[in-house]
Amino acid sequence: MTDLLFYIFSALAILCGLMVVANPFSRNPVTSAMFLVLTIVSLAGLFVLLHAYFIAAVQILVYAGAVMVLFLFVIMLLDIRAEERRRMKLFGIITGLGSVGGLACLLIRTIWNSGVGEGLNPTLEGETRLLGKTLFTQYLLPFEVVSILLLVAMVGVILLSKKELK
Amino acid sequence: MISSLKDFLLNHRDLVFAVVKIAAMFAVIMPMVAYSVLAERKISAFIQDRVGPNRVALPLVGNIPVLGPFLTRLGLWQPLADGLKSFLKEDFTPDHVRKIYFWLAPAIALVPAFLTLAVIPFGSYVGSQKMVLADLNVGVLYTFGIVSLGVYGIVLAGYAANSKYPFLGGIRSSAQMISYEIAMGMSVIPVFMLVGDLNLGKVIEYQAGGLLSWNIFKQPIAFAIFLVAAFAETNRLPFDLPESETELVGGYHTEYSSMKFALFFMGEYAAMISASAMMVTLFFGGWSLPFLGLNQPAAESALWVGVAHIGIFIAKVLVLMCIFIWVRWMLPRFRYDQLMDLGWRRFIPLALANIVITAVVLLALSRG
Numbered sequence: 001m002t003d004l005l006f007y008i009f010s011a012l013a014i015l016c017g018l019m020v021v022a023n024p025f026s027r028n029p030v031t032s033a034m035f036l037v038l039t040i041v042s043l044a045g046l047f048v049l050l051h052a053y054f055i056a057a058v059q060i061l062v063y064a065g066a067v068m069v070l071f072l073f074v075i076m077l078l079d080i081r082a083e084e085r086r087r088m089k090l091f092g093i094i095t096g097l098g099s100v101g102g103l104a105c106l107l108i109r110t111i112w113n114s115g116v117g118e119g120l121n122p123t124l125e126g127e128t129r130l131l132g133k134t135l136f137t138q139y140l141l142p143f144e145v146v147s148i149l150l151l152v153a154m155v156g157v158i159l160l161s162k163k164e165l166k
Numbered sequence: 167m168i169s170s171l172k173d174f175l176l177n178h179r180d181l182v183f184a185v186v187k188i189a190a191m192f193a194v195i196m197p198m199v200a201y202s203v204l205a206e207r208k209i210s211a212f213i214q215d216r217v218g219p220n221r222v223a224l225p226l227v228g229n230i231p232v233l234g235p236f237l238t239r240l241g242l243w244q245p246l247a248d249g250l251k252s253f254l255k256e257d258f259t260p261d262h263v264r265k266i267y268f269w270l271a272p273a274i275a276l277v278p279a280f281l282t283l284a285v286i287p288f289g290s291y292v293g294s295q296k297m298v299l300a301d302l303n304v305g306v307l308y309t310f311g312i313v314s315l316g317v318y319g320i321v322l323a324g325y326a327a328n329s330k331y332p333f334l335g336g337i338r339s340s341a342q343m344i345s346y347e348i349a350m351g352m353s354v355i356p357v358f359m360l361v362g363d364l365n366l367g368k369v370i371e372y373q374a375g376g377l378l379s380w381n382i383f384k385q386p387i388a389f390a391i392f393l394v395a396a397f398a399e400t401n402r403l404p405f406d407l408p409e410s411e412t413e414l415v416g417g418y419h420t421e422y423s424s425m426k427f428a429l430f431f432m433g434e435y436a437a438m439i440s441a442s443a444m445m446v447t448l449f450f451g452g453w454s455l456p457f458l459g460l461n462q463p464a465a466e467s468a469l470w471v472g473v474a475h476i477g478i479f480i481a482k483v484l485v486l487m488c489i490f491i492w493v494r495w496m497l498p499r500f501r502y503d504q505l506m507d508l509g510w511r512r513f514i515p516l517a518l519a520n521i522v523i524t525a526v527v528l529l530a531l532s533r534g
Binding site: 034065069072 | 317347
């Protein structure tokens with residue numbers, strides 16, 4: 001059962017991921033965004049299969065529920081027809097495929113070298129308390145650095161959007 | 167054949183019980199949705215000094231003396247007529263809409279409200295069965311995740327209609343829902359700081375001690391913020407700016423008719439029910455009552471206690487539904503800038519302050 005669900009969610013994630021960037025039926029950015037939502041939801045399904053319920057819930061809450069809604073918000077305010085008319089350029093295709101191919105090679109080599117694991121030991125199963133403790137003891141410095149980075153980004157956005165700030 | 171079926175059922179007891187629970191839940195929720203529409207019409211009529219729906223009669227039942235006319239006057243059969251009407255009306259698809267999204271949006275609008283109910287513990291135990299569909303350890307995060315998906319139905323409806331009023335409705339809705347999700351999520355953090363667990367069943371157990379251990383008395387500010395945010399998340403007046411009849415005609419569902427419109431309508435009421443169920447679980451002690459020994463999970467032999475717990479839960483949900491309806495007919499609609507001001511400048515700082523105060527008090531109690 002778990003194996004079957006793994007294949008279903010993986011296939012869905014890959015298929016929807018492809019449809020985000022190379023949809024043969026439509027070049028509508030809203031459709032791409034919706035397929036990205038489906039990809040995120042399938043990834044959340046994979047996290048559930050790994051017993052990482054917390055990550056799965058946060059994945060849906062933050063990415064599908066907030067970030068993608070903002071994407072949609074912005075896309076709907078743009079001129080979509082201009083995007084639909086835009087043709088792909090040869091230079092763009094070559095550089096794009098080159099960089100994706102390089103990354104894919106790196107990823108495949110890493111997976112190849114690491115070998116097959118022995119199945120995981122789900123100690124973190126939905127245990128948010130353990131996750132919190134790890135974050136605030138072992139990984140305290142990275143956690144705080146990321147928080148400050150986000151704060152800087154927020155202040156930056158406010159500064160850029162409010163030009164006549166006194 | 168029959169014995170192998172019996173074996174299958176015995177070997178997959180969990181599955182069978184889950185299917186039974188899901189079916190029972192639907193059998194309760196769907197009539198609740200239909201009859202909350204009736205309650206809305208009757209209560210609004212009462213508030214505005216009207217009679218409300220009082221005409222629909224069933225052929226045979228209507229002829230029973232006294233009782234028949236009484237039920238008709240109550241409007242008890244009105245949901246049947248409404249449902250039939252939405253099935254039989256012409257399903258008109260305007261020429262300019264984006265067809266796929268136009269079909270998808272009503273379905274997407276209805277689903278999240280039902281998915282939310284999966285983690286709500288609507289009773290303690292009936293026999294050996296725990297009365298919750300999915301007893302997740304991260305229950306409340308799941309709920310917020312699903313609630314945050316609810317916005318897609320409305321945004322896509324606004325986009326699919328491909329005309330101005332629905333588009334404005336969709337844009338408004340996405341901004342409004344994201345703003346109030348933050349306030350809503352932050353408002354419940356103090357509750358979980360008190361309980362010490364994200365599992366909704368544990369939240370109810372924590373409140374089972376007595377009336378004063380209900381979270382509404384321990385965290386009144388959290389409840390106030392959650393209640394207002396729930397109004398905004400379900401697009402109910404005073405925050406129904408996405409549909410706002412007076413300026414946007416009907417907002418996101420302007421172009422919809424027939425059953426597709428009815429799906430949006432049902433989605434709104436189902437969302438109200440799941441928001442009420444969330445509030446009952448988080449703030450009103452869930453299935454527990456502080457007297458008659460009803461505040462402990464039912465023992466395996468005490469079937470009636472388990473059933474009574476489910477009844478108590480539904481009764482509490484109905485009271486909150488009435489508050490939803492009551493507020494709609496008492497308050498005027500906010501302006502959009504007032505809505506944003508209230509969400510970002512009042513509620514989010516208030517919720518943050520509430521978290522800090524709760525943390526300080528908890529720390530002081532654990533030290534002292």
